[in-house]
Amino acid sequence: xxxQPNDDAREREYPDPHEKNRPVxxxxxxxxxxxxxxxxxxxxLTQRNDAPELGDQRTLSTLEGKPAGAGGAADGAxxxxxxxxxxxxxxxxxxxxxxxxxxxxxxxxxxxxxxVNILLHGITGKLTVKGTAYSGQMPAFKDKLxxxxxxxxxxxxxxxxxxAAGKIAADVVKAERDAGKDRKDPWNGDEDLDKLKx
Numbered sequence: 077x078x079x080q081p082n083d084d085a086r087e088r089e090y091p092d093p094h095e096k097n098r099p100v101x102x103x104x105x106x107x108x109x110x111x112x113x114x115x116x117x118x119x120x121l122t123q124r125n126d127a128p129e130l131g132d133q134r135t136l137s138t139l140e141g142k143p144a145g146a147g148g149a150a151d152g153a154x155x156x157x158x159x160x161x162x163x164x165x166x167x168x169x170x171x172x173x174x175x176x177x178x179x180x181x182x183x184x185x186x187x188x189x190x191x192v193n194i195l196l197h198g199i200t201g202k203l204t205v206k207g208t209a210y211s212g213q214m215p216a217f218k219d220k221l222x223x224x225x226x227x228x229x230x231x232x233x234x235x236x237x238x239x240a241a242g243k244i245a246a247d248v249v250k251a252e253r254d255a256g257k258d259r260k261d262p263w264n265g266d267e268d269l270d271k272l273k274x
Contacts, residue, residue, distance in 0.1 A: 198216035230249075
């Protein structure tokens with residue numbers, strides 16, 4: 077007699093894993109299709125009909141920019157950033173005990189000729205600003221900056237950092253430069269500047 081093979085072991089086995097046929101959900105297909113239709117229509121509906129050889133329609137004067145007049149805030153900001161920020165900081169607050177603040181400074185807000193002379197000739201020695209004494213030096217800018225640049229930076233400082241003083245014209249700077257053309261030394265702090273206030 078032939079024995080039947082024992083299939084018990086085979087029947088206890090699980091089938092091999094396989095991937096079921098699960099299509100992409102219809103909602104996902106709908107969202108992707110809607111985004112695709114929107115993207116293509118957006119590209120075609122926002123297409124500009126300008127001739128590409130005409131560029132972006134800006135004129136030469138717009139690209140070159142208009143020169144700011146003497147005392148203009150834009151020029152003053154650039155001059156300030158290039159020459160003053162290192163000591164007086166971008167906020168005009170200076171460094172406590174080292175460099176005086178420009179905001180609310182009696183020297184900045186004084187009559188036009190005083191801040192002009194400070195920038196032209198510089199300062200050395202003790203200077204009192206808002207009740208605090210500072211000892212140090214400020215360089216002279218008469219050989220570095222033009223009359224228009226000095227007027228611009230002073231006008232910028234007098235209109236910013238909480239200040240509300242008027243602009244200084246380049247002709248005021250020129251007059252003070254001419255009047256002090258023989259001066260070689262910086263102002264000696266409070267001692268000399270108090271005399272200029274009068």
